[in-house]
Structures are given as structure tokens and as C-alpha cells.
Amino acid sequence: MIVIAQVSDIHVDGGQRSADRTRAVMRYLEELPYDLAAVLVTGDIADNGTADEYAAVPALLTSRHPLLVCPGNHDDRAAFRKVLLPDDTEARPYAPVNQVLRGEGFVVALCDSSVPGKDEGYLEDETLEWLDGVLAGTPHEVPVLVAFHHPPVPLHTPYVDEIRQFGAERLAALADRHPHLRAFLAGHAHTAAATTFAGRPLLVAPGVDSAIRLPWENPGPDSPHVHRDLPPALAFHVLDEDGGLTTHYRTVTV
Ligand SMILES: [Fe+2]
Numbered sequence: 001m002i003v004i005a006q007v008s009d010i011h012v013d014g015g016q017r018s019a020d021r022t023r024a025v026m027r028y029l030e031e032l033p034y035d036l037a038a039v040l041v042t043g044d045i046a047d048n049g050t051a052d053e054y055a056a057v058p059a060l061l062t063s064r065h066p067l068l069v070c071p072g073n074h075d076d077r078a079a080f081r082k083v084l085l086p087d088d089t090e091a092r093p094y095a096p097v098n099q100v101l102r103g104e105g106f107v108v109a110l111c112d113s114s115v116p117g118k119d120e121g122y123l124e125d126e127t128l129e130w131l132d133g134v135l136a137g138t139p140h141e142v143p144v145l146v147a148f149h150h151p152p153v154p155l156h157t158p159y160v161d162e163i164r165q166f167g168a169e170r171l172a173a174l175a176d177r178h179p180h181l182r183a184f185l186a187g188h189a190h191t192a193a194a195t196t197f198a199g200r201p202l203l204v205a206p207g208v209d210s211a212i213r214l215p216w217e218n219p220g221p222d223s224p225h226v227h228r229d230l231p232p233a234l235a236f237h238v239l240d241e242d243g244g245l246t247t248h249y250r251t252v253t254v
């Protein structure tokens, strides 16, 4: 059994609230009586992408489990790199931040779906070529989870659907060539959701910072588009040796 935690949208903004909620989630993972195969943090790390906000992140995102963090639309690739990937040898500060974790019996490819200066998402050609190489270099019996910030389909979350990942037909075509691409993981929508994309599960992690207000929860057009009073939450993705994949969602008390 391979257990991977997914945390998303911590939106660290220099305030106590985002720090407390992030700390509560990371402490919960830290205190589990089990070694996780990975903890993924799928974007929107710094709320405004500033150097000051990033400076606070390493102390918040510490883990005894293998930890991988990718950018979202609120992040700034250059500032993200400088603080969160100090050993990165990429010469272009605004190149996409793509990372792979090759674990025992699984691979996670963490793709950068952010677009500098925009809120919507897109996987650059360079990222798709990189992902193609990761999949081609992984034996077919090893499941690959592909994670990014922006979900590539609408989720009945109007505010987020408009800034989802576009150009996703290119990703679907790539998936068709790689049967061991087992599932897609995303954040950005601030809601625990499950759907499909390219014939695979598309599993969306809830937000640590806030929860989106779903259309059927919305009392009126002027109400805020997020709940800020619901508890932070996270996802666990469980891979079985027979190829099964189960996702659990958990809320955490702050
Ligand atoms: Fe977010």
C-alpha cells in the first residue's frame, strides 16, 4: 500500500490565519503513525507571490515525509525557485517548475500549470515534452500520478472554471500514449472533488486556506465566492499493488 498525501492552496500571506491552518495540516501529517510515500503541495503557496511571503514558507512546509511543492497561479516562479528550490540549476528563473519523484512502486510527475502573469493555467510545450519523457522512461508496470495546480475540466465552480487549465486536449493526447498514467491530481478549485479526464480519475484536493462556495450553496450573487469558516482539509491517495486507487479526504482541526 502506497499512501500519498496531497495538500493544496495554502495561500501564505504573512497573516496568522494562513500560517495556523498550514501548520495544523502539516502537524497532522507529521504525527501520523505511518511513513507516507510523499506529501504533494499543489500550488498557491504564497498568496501574492512576494519574497516576504515565501520567506515564511520553509518553516511552515517541513515534513519527515518526502515533500514536493509546485506553483499555482498565485505564485511567482522566480521567487518560488529561489526559496523553495535553492539547489535548482535551471538558468531561466521563469522556466516552468517541473519535478519528478520516483518512489518504490510509483512515480509522481509534478507539472507546472501556472502561466506567469495570468490566473488561468496551461501546460507549456516544454512541460508536455518533459512529462512525455518521464512517462516514456517509466516501466509500464509502474503507475504514474500526474499532478498540477489547475484542473483541466470545469468542476461546477464558476469562479474557478473560468481560470482552469486550458489547452488540455494536448495533455489528453499525451495520456493516450501512456497507459500507465494512472490518475491526475489537481488543486486550485478549493474543493474536494472527483471527476475524470482523458479516461482517468481526476482528483481535486481541497484548499487549506478556504473552500469555494458551490453554486447550490450560494445565497446570492453578491455573496463571497469562498467559505473562510470551514476547516482546512487534505487528500490521501492510496495505490494498491493490484493497481487499485482510492482517495480519502480529511479535515483537520486548527
Ligand atoms: Fe488557491
Ligand SMILES: [Fe+2]
Binding pocket: 044, 072, 073, 074, 149, 187, 188, 189
Ligand atoms: Fe489557484
